[in-house]
Amino acid sequence: MAIVAQSSKFSIYGRPVLAWGVGLMFFFPIFWMVLTSFKTDADAVKPENLIFFTPTLENYLNMTENYDYWRFARNSVISAVSATIFTLFVSVPAAYAMAFNPTRATKDVLMWMLSTKMLPAAAVLYPMIFLAKGIGLYDTHILVITVLSLINLPIAVWMLFTYFKEIPKDIIEAGKMDGVNTWGEIKEILVPLAWGGIASTALLVFIFCWNEAYWTVRLTTIDAATLSKLIEGNRAPEGLFFGRLSAVSTAAVGPIVVLGWFCQKQLVQGLTFGAVK
Amino acid sequence: MGRIVLDQVSKRFGDVEVIPPLDLTIEDGEFAVFVGPSGCGKSTLLRMIAGLEDLTSGNIEIDGENVTEVPPSKRGLAMVFQSYALYPHMTVRKNIGFPLRMEKMEQAEIDKRVETAAQSLNLVDYLDRKPGQLSGGQRQRVAIGRAIVRDPSAFLFDEPLSNLDAALRVGMRLEISEMHERMRTTMIYVTHDQVEAMTMANKIVVLQAGRIEQVGSPLDLYHKPQNVFVAGFIGSPKMNIFSGPEAEKHGAHTIGIRPEHTDVSMTEGTWEGRVGVAEHLGSDTFIHVHDTGLADMVTVRITGDISVKHGDKIFLTPRADQIHRFDAQGQRIA
Ligand SMILES: Nc1ncnc2c1ncn2[C@@H]1O[C@H](COP(=O)(O)OP(=O)(O)O)[C@@H](O)[C@H]1O
Numbered sequence: 165m166a167i168v169a170q171s172s173k174f175s176i177y178g179r180p181v182l183a184w185g186v187g188l189m190f191f192f193p194i195f196w197m198v199l200t201s202f203k204t205d206a207d208a209v210k211p212e213n214l215i216f217f218t219p220t221l222e223n224y225l226n227m228t229e230n231y232d233y234w235r236f237a238r239n240s241v242i243s244a245v246s247a248t249i250f251t252l253f254v255s256v257p258a259a260y261a262m263a264f265n266p267t268r269a270t271k272d273v274l275m276w277m278l279s280t281k282m283l284p285a286a287a288v289l290y291p292m293i294f295l296a297k298g299i300g301l302y303d304t305h306i307l308v309i310t311v312l313s314l315i316n317l318p319i320a321v322w323m324l325f326t327y328f329k330e331i332p333k334d335i336i337e338a339g340k341m342d343g344v345n346t347w348g349e350i351k352e353i354l355v356p357l358a359w360g361g362i363a364s365t366a367l368l369v370f371i372f373c374w375n376e377a378y379w380t381v382r383l384t385t386i387d388a389a390t391l392s393k394l395i396e397g398n399r400a401p402e403g404l405f406f407g408r409l410s411a412v413s414t415a416a417v418g419p420i421v422v423l424g425w426f427c428q429k430q431l432v433q434g435l436t437f438g439a440v441k
Numbered sequence: 442m443g444r445i446v447l448d449q450v451s452k453r454f455g456d457v458e459v460i461p462p463l464d465l466t467i468e469d470g471e472f473a474v475f476v477g478p479s480g481c482g483k484s485t486l487l488r489m490i491a492g493l494e495d496l497t498s499g500n501i502e503i504d505g506e507n508v509t510e511v512p513p514s515k516r517g518l519a520m521v522f523q524s525y526a527l528y529p530h531m532t533v534r535k536n537i538g539f540p541l542r543m544e545k546m547e548q549a550e551i552d553k554r555v556e557t558a559a560q561s562l563n564l565v566d567y568l569d570r571k572p573g574q575l576s577g578g579q580r581q582r583v584a585i586g587r588a589i590v591r592d593p594s595a596f597l598f599d600e601p602l603s604n605l606d607a608a609l610r611v612g613m614r615l616e617i618s619e620m621h622e623r624m625r626t627t628m629i630y631v632t633h634d635q636v637e638a639m640t641m642a643n644k645i646v647v648l649q650a651g652r653i654e655q656v657g658s659p660l661d662l663y664h665k666p667q668n669v670f671v672a673g674f675i676g677s678p679k680m681n682i683f684s685g686p687e688a689e690k691h692g693a694h695t696i697g698i699r700p701e702h703t704d705v706s707m708t709e710g711t712w713e714g715r716v717g718v719a720e721h722l723g724s725d726t727f728i729h730v731h732d733t734g735l736a737d738m739v740t741v742r743i744t745g746d747i748s749v750k751h752g753d754k755i756f757l758t759p760r761a762d763q764i765h766r767f768d769a770q771g772q773r774i775a
């Protein structure tokens with residue numbers, strides 16, 4: 165940027181305006197959702213109450229009292245945290261092996277893993293449901309955690325592989341010469357060196373797990389149901405109760421928005437795949 | 442202790458045979474240098490000894506024990522990499538102490554050894570810095586420190602000086618030689634620089650395309666190169682090598698004469714030519730001579746200074762006892 169000695173008008177005024185414009189555009193739905201969550205269901209659909217209305221906590225109280233918000237929230241935490249840990253537990257060694265001891269098949273394995281993300285989830289929905297019911301795991305944490313881990317593994321392995329690739333092979337080999345075994349290489353050298361990358365990956369996987377809806381809605385009823393299910397459940401057949409729905413949605417995405425806010429830097433690094441150093 | 446024996450060791454990468462089967466013995470306490478042009482397989486051979494590369498066939502023994510299947514961490518060897526390969530997240534102290542910590546040595550003993558190593562390498566003031574805050578030469582010392590703390594049975598060096606500038610390189614070369622004189626531990630040192638090989642080695646192993654061309658002491662290689670490749674590779678400036686009628690006069694297919702073994706006169710001599718470029722080093726003068734009818738260019742080396750100009754007529758006389766003779770296969774004729 166220092167190359168542009170005489171800053172153009174665009175870089176002084178245009179760029180910030182553009183950035184704020186795009187930012188607000190993305191932020192607006194969230195803002196609107198939060199706003200609506202403080203309206204009664206009746207106010208929520210009245211044009212005259214678009215901006216000016218009497219705020220109420222009714223929706224939130226209703227949610228915690230009648231819909232058992234905390235149970236869904238607890239399930240979301242359990243499944244997202246466990247799935248993230250499990251995913252890392254598998255993907256760190258996998259990415260390590262592929263980055264530092266590649267074989268002729270490594271490239272193909274990576275591509276194959278990515279290709280599983282191209283499979284339409286709907287194609288395996290019924291087999292999955294029958295399978296889950298058949299082995300008695302339907303609506304259990306184990307099932308949700310397994311499914312969340314499986315759908316996030318390809319992304320996690322790819323991200324970590326990209327980070328690990330940036331670590332010079334010599335350093336790992338120096339470790340071998342210094343008397344470290346495979347586990348030691350991961351613990352003493354790889355993890356401390358790729359800490360930023362691993363944290364970004366963990367954060368992203370956690371967010372994906374938390375937000376996952378397709379599977380969690382369909383593979384659970386009550387016991388293992390997550391916040392996604394709670395939102396889904398408030399899509400009443402007799403019409404949408406916007407106030408209530410907004411409150412539930414706000415409460416569901418709230419934790420993740422706050423988390424994302426505090427970890428912005430990590431996230432940006434994670435999404436640019438280590439391009440920002 | 443560190444006697445290393447390679448027995449019919451070979452290496453393929455896919456379909457490419459980088460190292461055809463070879464035998465080699467490095468005696469305990471020896472300073473062995475693998476030298477050869479870039480890409481000839483020096484690093485591959487060293488990495489096989491280290492255990493970082495699997496063998497395609499053959500066996501490696503260290504002190505009589507077959508270590509072919511033993512992982513690098515259990516071979517008791519220390520390696521210094523061209524890139525230094527320090528752990529960027531650890532301080533110098535931690536870097537040097539790392540192999541000891543991996544041996545589960547007591548912290549007090551680790552501290553003591555790190556301190557001693559740091560003193561001998563002039564690193565005491567830098568112990569609490571990270572590698573990123575050090576110069577190239579200092580990083581190199583840390584890498585050496587990390588290798589010496591744990592008394593390995595042999596040291597492996599892969600072109601450790603090639604990332605340093607010329608002045609530093611000469612200094613470090615001396616330090617490593619000094620270290621070998623002091624410790625008398627086996628060292629295997631890889632370089633493409635024949636000057637490093639000549640100055641440091643007890644035993645030079647000349648490699649070309651994965652094959653051993655000759656094994657011997659520096660002076661063996663200088664005085665009795667076994668083939669044309671070694672003759673041309675060892676020595677600076679390079680030996681003059683030519684075939685044709687002049688070689689046949691000496692009963693050989695090819696002959697070679699070193700620049701320093703040719704006498705020069707402006708009036709008479711065996712071969713006549715014209716001065717191309719004269720390089721004046723003060724202590725020596727290198728004269729590149731053209732139009733001799735022997736080769737495109739013949740180089741001679743004269744002690745001291747001599748005043749010649751471009752285009753001067755000049756006469757060269759090879760010292761008869763210093764002419765190297767080779768047959769049609771390029772092998773030395775005794
Ligand atoms: N991992 C590898 N895969 C394929 N070919 C390799 C590999 N490592 C080295 N080679 C090839 O082996 C040959 C010898 O390499 P190397 O031992 O690094 O040479 P040197 O150290 O003498 O310059 C080179 O032609 C190189 O391209």
Ligand SMILES: [Mg+2]
Pocket residue numbers: 483484485600
């Ligand atoms: Mg090399």
